[in-house]
Amino acid sequence: MNDATRHPLDLLPFLVNGTLSAAEREQVERHLAACAACREEAGFLRALKDGVRAAETAGPGELGWQRLQRALRQDGRSPRRRAPGWMKLALAASLGAVVLQTALLLDRSGDRVYRPAGEQTTGAVVQLRFRAQATEAQIRALLQAVGGRIVDGPGALGVYRVQLAVDPGDTGALRRRIESLRAQDAVVTHVAPD
Amino acid sequence: MTADPHQAWLDAIAAGDEAAMRRFYETYAGAVYAFALRRLDEPAEAADLLHDVMLEVWRKAAGYQGRSRVRTWLLGIAHHRILDRLRALGRARRREDPEADAAAHPDERGNTLAAVAGAGDARQVRRCLDGLPAIHRQVMHLAFYQELSYPEIAAVLGCPSGTVKTRMMHARRAMKRCLEAAGLGA
Numbered sequence: 001m002n003d004a005t006r007h008p009l010d011l012l013p014f015l016v017n018g019t020l021s022a023a024e025r026e027q028v029e030r031h032l033a034a035c036a037a038c039r040e041e042a043g044f045l046r047a048l049k050d051g052v053r054a055a056e057t058a059g060p061g062e063l064g065w066q067r068l069q070r071a072l073r074q075d076g077r078s079p080r081r082r083a084p085g086w087m088k089l090a091l092a093a094s095l096g097a098v099v100l101q102t103a104l105l106l107d108r109s110g111d112r113v114y115r116p117a118g119e120q121t122t123g124a125v126v127q128l129r130f131r132a133q134a135t136e137a138q139i140r141a142l143l144q145a146v147g148g149r150i151v152d153g154p155g156a157l158g159v160y161r162v163q164l165a166v167d168p169g170d171t172g173a174l175r176r177r178i179e180s181l182r183a184q185d186a187v188v189t190h191v192a193p194d
Numbered sequence: 195m196t197a198d199p200h201q202a203w204l205d206a207i208a209a210g211d212e213a214a215m216r217r218f219y220e221t222y223a224g225a226v227y228a229f230a231l232r233r234l235d236e237p238a239e240a241a242d243l244l245h246d247v248m249l250e251v252w253r254k255a256a257g258y259q260g261r262s263r264v265r266t267w268l269l270g271i272a273h274h275r276i277l278d279r280l281r282a283l284g285r286a287r288r289r290e291d292p293e294a295d296a297a298a299h300p301d302e303r304g305n306t307l308a309a310v311a312g313a314g315d316a317r318q319v320r321r322c323l324d325g326l327p328a329i330h331r332q333v334m335h336l337a338f339y340q341e342l343s344y345p346e347i348a349a350v351l352g353c354p355s356g357t358v359k360t361r362m363m364h365a366r367r368a369m370k371r372c373l374e375a376a377g378l379g380a
């Protein structure tokens with residue numbers, strides 16, 4: 001292939017992302033030195049690469065980890081930990097899979113994120129106000145990530161009471177959970193212990 | 195056996211080391227999530243997919259052979275799950291055929307300056323990406339966000355290297371047209 005006649009357009013994106021083999025890179029760079037059109041194209045691709053990176057949104061972060069961590073601990077393959085009482089309860093509840101009319105608050109897999117008031121509760125409860133613009137999907141993801149269940153609300157000020165999968169006696173865990181909820185300021189505006 | 199630090203990391207995960215898994219999650223969750231979002235479009239779907247992929251890593255870390263980079267291995271797992279999910283959602287497309295040849299010339303040079311300006315606006319880039327056929331969006335994402343080489347992208351997608359390059363050329367051409375319009379007007 002003659003460098004003078006063939007524009008290596010198929011390789012330019014991979015020059016820009018720095019993944020060409022040494023031989024390919026040398027070939028492309030030699031071409032670029034002599035071809036203004038390809039230099040211009042490479043400049044565009046660099047801008048495009050930056051744009052694509054900037055366009056990506058952040059993932060579920062810490063909340064996603066907490067959700068995963070719960071699954072890992074229920075997975076059975078990890079070195080056995082004794083499941084705390086609340087976890088057995090949560091598991092039993094999800095196996096029971098009572099179908100609620102509040103379909104909006106149901107997760108696809110049937111996990112409950114809404115527990116009607118009056119039902120027996122054991123986890124710590126926090127007060128939570130959702131941002132008006134928060135979507136149902138965001139709220140659901142947030143509740144799932146913290147193992148939260150709405151047990152009451154909304155009150156007059158739009159405050160919900162949410163029970164977390166945290167032993168009420170474990171103040172350290174509760175504080176960490178509240179901190180991670182507060183960090184989700186796109187979804188919640190207010191978090192406080194009940 | 196090997197000095198591959200990733201191998202030791204995956205071995206620890208395979209042995210049930212939760213702290214190792216957490217580090218793994220912190221390192222790669224963003225990559226898997228972004229990759230899934232580019233195909234599934236919905237944040238909740240992408241979050242679920244990330245969860246499932248990471249759970250699979252937890253269960254099958256022993257299957258990592260060290261033959262490919264961890265990122266490539268991981269995105270390969272994600273790719274298969276995405277296809278399953280699209281099928282379940284009834285959104286699996288007919289094999290789109292993008293192989294019609296892209297002219298190997300800096301064609302329709304148009305206004306590259308305007309396209310570069312357009313590329314500086316993340317919102318416009320996202321809009322233009324959304325307008326691409328999914329398979330083109332995907333290679334662009336794998337090359338520019340995940341920074342994979344074209345053989346690595348081919349491994350993730352299970353297609354020939356030539357196909358990756360062709361898709362990439364289609365994708366950048368469509369992006370250029372779209373961003374040029376954005377850079378000139380709007």
Ligand SMILES: [Zn+2]
Pocket residue numbers: 006007008031035036037038039
């Ligand atoms: Zn050229």
